[in-house]
Amino acid sequence: MTGPGNQFHSLAKIVGETNTSAEPQALAAFAIDGHLPSVVVRPSNAEEIAEILRFCGAEKLAAIPAGGATKLRMGAAPVRYDVALVTTRLERITAYDPGDLTVSVEAGARLGEITHLLSEHRQLLPLAVPFLGQATVGGTVASGIDSPLRQLYGTVRDFLLGIEFVTGDGIHAKSGARVVKNVAGYDLHKLFIGSLGTLVVITRLNFKTFPVPEASGAFLATFASESGVLELLRKIRKSPLRGSALEVFSPTLSALFARRMAQTAPDRTLPSPWLSGSAWALAAHFGGNDRVMHRYKSELESMAGAAGANGSTLLPEDARAALWDHTREMVPLLLDESPAAMIVRVSALPNRLGDVFAAAQQSGDRHELPVAILARAAGVAYIAFLPNQSNGEIGGRLAQAARELADAAAEAQGFSFVAWCPPELKGRLSLWGKERTDLPLMRNVKQAFDPGNTLSPGRFMGGI
Amino acid sequence: MDTAILRELEGIVGRDNLLSSEDELRMYEYDGSVEIGRPDCVVFPGDKREVVEIARLSSRRGVPIVGRGAGTGLSGGALAREGGVQVVFSRMNRILSIDAESQLAVVEPGVVNLELSRAVAGLGLHFAPDPSSQKSSTIGGNVSENAGGPHTLAYGVTTNHVLGMEIVLPSGESVRIGGGAVDPTGYDLPGLLVGSEGTLALIVEITVRLTPLPETIKTLLAVFETTDDATETVAALTAGGITPAACEMLDGWTIRVVESWIHVGLPTDAAALLLIDIDGLIESAEGQAAAVAEIARRNHAREVRVARDAAEREGLWKARKNAFGAVGRIAPDCYVQDGVIPRTRLPDTLRRIAEIGRRHGFEIGNIFHAGDGNLHPLICFDGRDPAQREHALAASNEIIALCVEFGGSITGEHGVGMEKDRLMPLLFSPADLDVMKRVRSSFNPAGLLNPGKIFPGGKSCGEIRVPALAPSPQAGTAPSTGGRQAGIPSDISPGISSGTTPGTTQ
Numbered sequence: 001m002t003g004p005g006n007q008f009h010s011l012a013k014i015v016g017e018t019n020t021s022a023e024p025q026a027l028a029a030f031a032i033d034g035h036l037p038s039v040v041v042r043p044s045n046a047e048e049i050a051e052i053l054r055f056c057g058a059e060k061l062a063a064i065p066a067g068g069a070t071k072l073r074m075g076a077a078p079v080r081y082d083v084a085l086v087t088t089r090l091e092r093i094t095a096y097d098p099g100d101l102t103v104s105v106e107a108g109a110r111l112g113e114i115t116h117l118l119s120e121h122r123q124l125l126p127l128a129v130p131f132l133g134q135a136t137v138g139g140t141v142a143s144g145i146d147s148p149l150r151q152l153y154g155t156v157r158d159f160l161l162g163i164e165f166v167t168g169d170g171i172h173a174k175s176g177a178r179v180v181k182n183v184a185g186y187d188l189h190k191l192f193i194g195s196l197g198t199l200v201v202i203t204r205l206n207f208k209t210f211p212v213p214e215a216s217g218a219f220l221a222t223f224a225s226e227s228g229v230l231e232l233l234r235k236i237r238k239s240p241l242r243g244s245a246l247e248v249f250s251p252t253l254s255a256l257f258a259r260r261m262a263q264t265a266p267d268r269t270l271p272s273p274w275l276s277g278s279a280w281a282l283a284a285h286f287g288g289n290d291r292v293m294h295r296y297k298s299e300l301e302s303m304a305g306a307a308g309a310n311g312s313t314l315l316p317e318d319a320r321a322a323l324w325d326h327t328r329e330m331v332p333l334l335l336d337e338s339p340a341a342m343i344v345r346v347s348a349l350p351n352r353l354g355d356v357f358a359a360a361q362q363s364g365d366r367h368e369l370p371v372a373i374l375a376r377a378a379g380v381a382y383i384a385f386l387p388n389q390s391n392g393e394i395g396g397r398l399a400q401a402a403r404e405l406a407d408a409a410a411e412a413q414g415f416s417f418v419a420w421c422p423p424e425l426k427g428r429l430s431l432w433g434k435e436r437t438d439l440p441l442m443r444n445v446k447q448a449f450d451p452g453n454t455l456s457p458g459r460f461m462g463g464i
Numbered sequence: 465m466d467t468a469i470l471r472e473l474e475g476i477v478g479r480d481n482l483l484s485s486e487d488e489l490r491m492y493e494y495d496g497s498v499e500i501g502r503p504d505c506v507v508f509p510g511d512k513r514e515v516v517e518i519a520r521l522s523s524r525r526g527v528p529i530v531g532r533g534a535g536t537g538l539s540g541g542a543l544a545r546e547g548g549v550q551v552v553f554s555r556m557n558r559i560l561s562i563d564a565e566s567q568l569a570v571v572e573p574g575v576v577n578l579e580l581s582r583a584v585a586g587l588g589l590h591f592a593p594d595p596s597s598q599k600s601s602t603i604g605g606n607v608s609e610n611a612g613g614p615h616t617l618a619y620g621v622t623t624n625h626v627l628g629m630e631i632v633l634p635s636g637e638s639v640r641i642g643g644g645a646v647d648p649t650g651y652d653l654p655g656l657l658v659g660s661e662g663t664l665a666l667i668v669e670i671t672v673r674l675t676p677l678p679e680t681i682k683t684l685l686a687v688f689e690t691t692d693d694a695t696e697t698v699a700a701l702t703a704g705g706i707t708p709a710a711c712e713m714l715d716g717w718t719i720r721v722v723e724s725w726i727h728v729g730l731p732t733d734a735a736a737l738l739l740i741d742i743d744g745l746i747e748s749a750e751g752q753a754a755a756v757a758e759i760a761r762r763n764h765a766r767e768v769r770v771a772r773d774a775a776e777r778e779g780l781w782k783a784r785k786n787a788f789g790a791v792g793r794i795a796p797d798c799y800v801q802d803g804v805i806p807r808t809r810l811p812d813t814l815r816r817i818a819e820i821g822r823r824h825g826f827e828i829g830n831i832f833h834a835g836d837g838n839l840h841p842l843i844c845f846d847g848r849d850p851a852q853r854e855h856a857l858a859a860s861n862e863i864i865a866l867c868v869e870f871g872g873s874i875t876g877e878h879g880v881g882m883e884k885d886r887l888m889p890l891l892f893s894p895a896d897l898d899v900m901k902r903v904r905s906s907f908n909p910a911g912l913l914n915p916g917k918i919f920p921g922g923k924s925c926g927e928i929r930v931p932a933l934a935p936s937p938q939a940g941t942a943p944s945t946g947g948r949q950a951g952i953p954s955d956i957s958p959g960i961s962s963g964t965t966p967g968t969t970q
Binding site for chain 1: 563565566567568588609610612616620621623624639640641643644645646647648649650651652653655656658659660676678679699702703704705706707744745747748750751804805806807808833836837838871872873874875876877878879880884888891892893895896897898899900902903904905906907918
């Protein structure tokens with residue numbers, strides 16, 4: 001093994017001196033839970049990445065891929081960390097065929113830029129994810145974060161057509177294709193969604209794109225209790241209405257959104273119970289022609305009334321856009337509100353969401369922690385515990401709450417994942433809830449892609 | 465096969481659920497494709513426990529095992545290429561649970577696709593993947609091959625509708641992957657398993673998503689004087705942001721063949737027609753249907769007809785879904801290709817396919833999922849004539865090479881199986897294939913599960929293989945085999961890849 005100085009020079013030989021850095025500031029930008037890399041490299045293509053990884057393998061160095069570094073807090077702390085492998089120089093949109101509704105992008109391309117390009121053709125990539133401006137597409141896919149738009153378009157696994165990647169031992173390969181239908185070979189790309197950089201470094205992705213609807217609207221209804229909001233959710237799911245997003249906000253989250261939105265949208269446009277912060281709320285986003293918009297409005301109003309809403313409105317455009325941005329950026333908003341926040345993603349059968357809400361509130365009450373919930377109709381709830389400070393005792397309470405949520409998720413035939421929490425908490429709890437019986441298979445998969453355990457060691461479930 | 469192994473298998477599944485005579489085995493050497501692979505014995509397990517026992521036996525004895533549903537596959541995915549034990553799931557055909565509120569169902573792999581949709585129709589739901597074989601193909605088979613169908617244009621293919629499953633590894637270990645709820649933790653193993661063509665594990669239970677039935681469906685028939693006008697219409701619809709639920713094209717040759725058999729009033733003098741479903745909210749479907757009609761007319765459609773009622777709509781779809789049976793009547797052999805191209809290349813592609821046909825002396829029919837660029841060129845020939853057979857294969861290979869040249873794929877929904885393993889290098893580099901093989905080995909280390917599939921270098925040789933000429937009278941009479949029998953009178957077994965048996969996935 002060579003020393004750090006030699007490592008630097010070897011890596012600089014691959015990517016160039018200007019794209020290799022060991023400056024404290026550069027290293028700090030890619031810190032993960034207090035762990036610093038010893039060098040940051042910025043390769044410009046897959047061949048360089050392959051060479052870096054072969055070098056790391058030979059030198060027994062651990063490399064962690066990063067894009068915009070907006071979601072590096074997700075996952076366990078690395079057990080080793082030598083090289084931050086930053087993909088932001090792989091930033092090209094290499095092919096865009098608006099007529100075929102497909103796009104091919106390099107992993108380091110910013111989602112904001114892709115969104116901008118597609119919007120010029122009135123198309124979209126349904127990834128309305130937090131930190132949208134900074135996030136890269138490769139990092140977003142590797143993080144497995146979902147988007148409110150899943151209600152209509154599904155998650156990444158539904159519109160990712162193919163991928164190019166470099167394995168942990170430096171093999172540049174691909175799966176899938178760039179056409180909307182294809183069954184040749186294994187869908188390896190599905191494995192990389194949410195893999196947190198533990199299997200491969202993603203270098204290029206092919207997606208389906210979608211037409212932007214003629215017009216968009218959002219309907220907001222408020223309820224004194226969660227039973228009303230769940231009743232409306234149930235009614236909408238049974239109806240022929242197909243919104244693009246269908247989201248439930250707990251009173252705490254409603255209050256936070258209302259407070260922040262007051263800065264951008266005039267209060268009079270929002271239902272007063274929502275502004276008061278005491279209401280459960282349901283937001284339905286939808287799109288289509290004028291007649292469709294009218295149909296949504298009238299049916300949602302009547303369903304909300306029947307479910308006992310104490311306020312409802314079709315949001316004016318500025319409020320709709322503001323609510324959309326806040327919903328998408330909920331994670332940074334919550335972390336801003338409470339830097340020590342723990343945000344747990346709990347999925348459940350859609351008809352068991354109410355049980356998850358109840359468990360979350362009980363945990364909040366029991367451990368004297370404020371709780372904010374955002375739930376999507378597909379059966380996913382983001383549950384945030386928002387302590388006003390961080391210390392060991394509060395950490396204990398958060399850890400206990402996470403365990404309780406894991407139990408509740410299992411009870412509702414679902415899953416829990418502590419997506420964001422203070423770093424010091426990570427050693428005290430299982431981020432992935434109950435241990436899965438297919439963990440040995442996952443270890444085999446890891447072994448197939450990264451036999452030398454070079455990539456992001458320890459960042460995934462079960463110490464993978 | 466070793467009688468000791470047969471005795472052990474009999475002990476697992478019972479005497480009535482084991483076949484081992486030559487005559488019986490011959491019924492299982494075919495599927496809906498042109499391939500052949502005869503197992504050494506066939507077993508029909510009744511539950512998971514028996515599947516586990518069979519896998520353990522396979523692993524202990526070093527005998528290959530190959531899963532099979534209804535045998536309607538079109539690429540030989542379920543054939544026992546290297547012999548061994550054929551595990552047929554037709555007895556494991558129970559719908560285990562239906563959760564209408566959460567919109568999902570748990571099924572055994574042998575449940576027939578359409579039977580699940582029928583079982584939940586009263587709840588306003590359906591299982592969205594709708595391969596043309598859906599009257600007989602099983603959900604386990606659909607999952608293994610990641611089956612498509614006409615309406616997958618809007619609803620997605622099988623993988624978009626599978627939430628979780630229980631699998632049995634070749635070692636005999638049974639494992640649950642994914643779940644009922646969305647976003648399971650860990651790597652997306654169900655995403656890997658769907659479409660893995662039975663090479664990673666045997667699937668013994670599947671949790672599928674159920675989809676609400678649309679409020680309304682409008683079926684349009686647009687009739688064109690040239691194929692270019694039809695393909696330009698498809699390109700314009702896609703580019704115009706209109707997503708029909710289905711958008712199927714039949715060219716003139718196919719229209720005439722189909723109409724002569726099905727008699728639903730298709731315009732036999734037309735060069736092409738588009739069959740388009742628009743569904744969703746009434747307000748939305750009406751607007752979209754009007755836009756489709758307008759785009760079709762702008763591209764010189766001579767007629768745009770909207771089905772007046774359910775009966776007319778069903779008639780039109782009957783023509784589409786039975787087209788392959790109709791084609792089978794007119795030629796001793798017919799090769800159904802399955803390739804994909806970007807939709808913007810549709811007009812070019814059809815022109816090039818016609819040229820390829822001319823060069824080889826065939827008129828190549830086209831009936832396909834135009835909306836997602838999934839082609840099904842039909843090459844009809846007489847396999848008894850070696851020259852014709854050679855030209856048919858050459859034309860077929862050229863079409864696939866063309867799909868790849870245009871940035872597409874060698875298969876959109878039929879799978880690689882035995883049929884296209886040799887074509888995989890057109891799309892994938894040796895490195896791509898090596899990484900995929902590593903993944904296979906991590907599930908199926910000894911290679912005993914469905915050997916000789918997907919990857920080039922299988923036991924058999926040849927490029928695209930063609931059917932044997934010797935008639936096999938038994939096939940086509942067994943319910944769980946495909947109906948492909950060259951050399952048999954067309955009214956019994958109409959052609960290679962399809963026929964009166966519901967054995968196609970187009």
